[in-house]
Amino acid sequence: MMKTILITGSSGLIGSEVSAFFHQRGFLVQGVDNNQRAIFFGPQGDTRWNQQRLQSSLQNFRHNELDIRDRQGVLDLVQQLEPDVIVHCAAQPSHDRAAVIPFDDFDTNAGGTLNLVEAARRSCPESPFVLMSTNKVYGDAPNTIALNELETRWDYADPAYQHGIPETFSIDQSKHSLFGASKVAADVIVQEYGRYFGMPTCCLRGGCLTGPNHSGVELHGFLSYLVKCNLEGREYKVFGYKGKQVRDNIHSEDVARFIFEFVNAPRTGEVYNLGGGKDNSCSVLEAFELAAAATGKQQVWTYLDDHRIGDHICYYSDLRKMRSHYPAWDITKSLRQTIEEIVESWHRRLVA
Numbered sequence: 001m002m003k004t005i006l007i008t009g010s011s012g013l014i015g016s017e018v019s020a021f022f023h024q025r026g027f028l029v030q031g032v033d034n035n036q037r038a039i040f041f042g043p044q045g046d047t048r049w050n051q052q053r054l055q056s057s058l059q060n061f062r063h064n065e066l067d068i069r070d071r072q073g074v075l076d077l078v079q080q081l082e083p084d085v086i087v088h089c090a091a092q093p094s095h096d097r098a099a100v101i102p103f104d105d106f107d108t109n110a111g112g113t114l115n116l117v118e119a120a121r122r123s124c125p126e127s128p129f130v131l132m133s134t135n136k137v138y139g140d141a142p143n144t145i146a147l148n149e150l151e152t153r154w155d156y157a158d159p160a161y162q163h164g165i166p167e168t169f170s171i172d173q174s175k176h177s178l179f180g181a182s183k184v185a186a187d188v189i190v191q192e193y194g195r196y197f198g199m200p201t202c203c204l205r206g207g208c209l210t211g212p213n214h215s216g217v218e219l220h221g222f223l224s225y226l227v228k229c230n231l232e233g234r235e236y237k238v239f240g241y242k243g244k245q246v247r248d249n250i251h252s253e254d255v256a257r258f259i260f261e262f263v264n265a266p267r268t269g270e271v272y273n274l275g276g277g278k279d280n281s282c283s284v285l286e287a288f289e290l291a292a293a294a295t296g297k298q299q300v301w302t303y304l305d306d307h308r309i310g311d312h313i314c315y316y317s318d319l320r321k322m323r324s325h326y327p328a329w330d331i332t333k334s335l336r337q338t339i340e341e342i343v344e345s346w347h348r349r350l351v352a
């Protein structure tokens with residue numbers, strides 16, 4: 001019998017990658033998406049192209065047009081499918097957008113997660129449940145770490161963080177943005193279904209997740225949007241921190257590979273910081289250089305003195321816990337390779 005995986009946000013960057021990855025490994029993939037990204041971000045955020053790509057290329061992919069805020073709809077679908085695995089990727093993903101639509105943000109990120117994990121408890125409590133969480137659960141607390149200013153980037157001056165931010169870092173008493181707060185709620189709920197009910201859940205606190213299938217917009221999807229601006233010669237706005245703010249970037253396929261490892265040997269109520277780690281980190285200024293090397297075009301950009309509220313100055317994930325729990329997993333895609341794939345994808349999509 002074919003195993004079934006239920007993936008929410010299946011038309012988005014991570015959901016679509018996880019769909020293809022598990023499909024290739026023999027799963028029946030039940031995707032859930034309602035193209036809400038186009039409502040959050042306008043036509044530039046539309047993910048229908050990705051939904052259609054999955055439907056036309058994956059024989060055992062089924063699309064379910066469902067809003068995860070629809071509690072009864074979620075309960076009914078999970079009861080009907082009794083999936084062997086649930087990967088929850090649907091979200092309102094932007095800080096700045098959350099401040100404009102706080103009810104939609106919380107209802108989607110916190111309420112939608114509760115709908116899904118409670119549906120799982122009722123219908124398939126033994127099935128691994130993975131939540132795509134975020135490093136914004138740490139709020140702006142990482143900004144209190146002493147930093148060194150290098151020529152093109154900030155870096156941690158405190159040797160305690162030489163490997164990056166660990167999962168033990170405080171999520172409390174810092175500024176999160178409303179998005180970070182709704183994701184904290186989701187993260188803690190999913191941990192609780194592990195700890196309290198013994199379900200095999202984990203929260204993956206993502207750094208910058210990226211890849212060729214992102215519908216990058218100014219407010220979300222930093223590398224995808226930066227490359228798109230580079231190719232179109234459109235001005236990219238840098239928000240504060242001298243453009244030296246650091247992000248660790250992980251290719252969506254390496255995210256899917258970790259989820260696969262977890263599903264094969266699930267643990268209970270776990271949290272992992274999932275990013276590219278220090279080796280795949282770059283500042284915005286460094287990203288311009290990498291994009292220019294891949295496209296042959298210089299980035300057009302402008303600098304605004306104000307940083308985004310709650311934005312990290314320097315963030316990269318400590319990957320040691322992931323590597324120690326799942327030694328078969330590691331990063332396989334370098335930052336350079338990832339950027340080349342994003343360039344290639346935008347070339348195709350901008351022409352189409």
Ligand SMILES: NC(=O)c1ccc[n+]([C@@H]2O[C@H](COP(=O)([O-])OP(=O)(O)OC[C@H]3O[C@@H](n4cnc5c(N)ncnc54)[C@H](O)[C@@H]3O)[C@@H](O)[C@H]2O)c1
Pocket residue numbers: 008009010011012013014015032033034035036037038047066067068069088089090091092093108112132133134135205206207208209210214215221
């Ligand atoms: N991309 C990143 O850099 C990043 C970083 C950290 C965490 N994350 C988290 O990873 C997850 C996936 O991110 P992504 O980059 O793939 O996002 P994405 O926006 O590309 O995909 C999310 C998908 O969910 C869908 N969706 C949103 N609300 C919905 C709803 N109410 N009902 C049904 N579908 C809905 C959207 O239409 C979209 O296709 C999110 O939880 C996000 O917060 C992403």
